[in-house]
Amino acid sequence: MSLQIQMLGTGSAFSKLYYNTSALIRTTDATILIDCGPTVPKSLSEIAIELDQIDGIFISHIHADHIGGLEEVAFRLFYQYNRKRLTLYVTEALAGVLWENSLKGGLYNPEDGFHQLQDYFELVFLQERVPYQLSPELTIEIVPTLHVAQKLNYSIFINHRTFYSADLQFNKDFLLNEVAHTRNCHTIFHDCQLSGPGYVHTTLEELLTLPEDIQKLIYLMHYDDHMTEFIGQTGPMTFIHKHEIIKISD
Ligand SMILES: Nc1ccn([C@@H]2O[C@@H]3COP(=O)(O)O[C@H]3[C@H]2O)c(=O)n1
Ligand SMILES: [Zn+2]
Ligand SMILES: [Zn+2]
DSSP, X not given: OEEEEEEEEOBOTTOSSSOXXXXXXXXXXXXXXXXXXXXXXXXXXHTTOOGGGOXXXXXXXXXXXXXXXXXXXXXXXXXXXXXXXXXEEEOHHHHHHHIIIIIHHHHOBGGXXXXXXXXXXXXXXXXXXXXXXEETTEEEEEEEOOSSTTOOOEEEEETTTEEEOOSOOOOHHIIIIIIIIISOOSEEEEEOBOSSOOTTSOBHHHHTTSOHHHHTTEEEESBOTTGGGGTTOSTTOEEOOTTOEEEEEO
């Protein structure tokens, strides 16, 4: 079984250098996008991936750096790609706020028959902590994680043993007991705020308190533009870069 994770961006919400954190999950039979910030269409075009080569999009939460490219994707699917409807993998609750609190502003167009999210995307509602086999080679499972109080936020297990964090506050117990121990993950993609108090993110300082054998599994993403100043200061953890491909064999 072959699984590849290719980063489309690795920067923080305010990064001007590294694009919004987002990735493509690629297997021989499926290509799924994780999050869709404003820089995603440009990043896809840089690696010559057309929107109609993507089978579906998973959304972790509705901050703009994770969804700000969806309006462009929705319009282009309809007007440039002959009304193609991609699948959106979301919880039902997230689909509601995604439309009402974000996308409706640009996409609502009753005159042309666009009333709701379903008019642009095929919606597949995920349940928390239920594995979904999206294709013979790809299974995903979402878990609720804490980012901003009262704000829906989901991280994702890919083929059971790869963990990809949404933006999240450090949760050492979860990383040690669930990600590393119970699920025996061999690969972890984790958001990382390089300096200052995290507030709504996990800081590098916090990740450095994890046991070394877990740090070895971690690729750091969602970092600020002063990343280069921290090269050599991340213990065994590795900064991942835009368009880098991690091959995962299971
Ligand atoms: N309580 C908060 C909420 C948000 N923020 C910043 O706003 C950004 C929104 O996108 P993000 O990627 O979640 O990162 C958040 C923080 O930088 C923050 O610093 N403190
Ligand atoms: Zn973010
Ligand atoms: Zn966020």
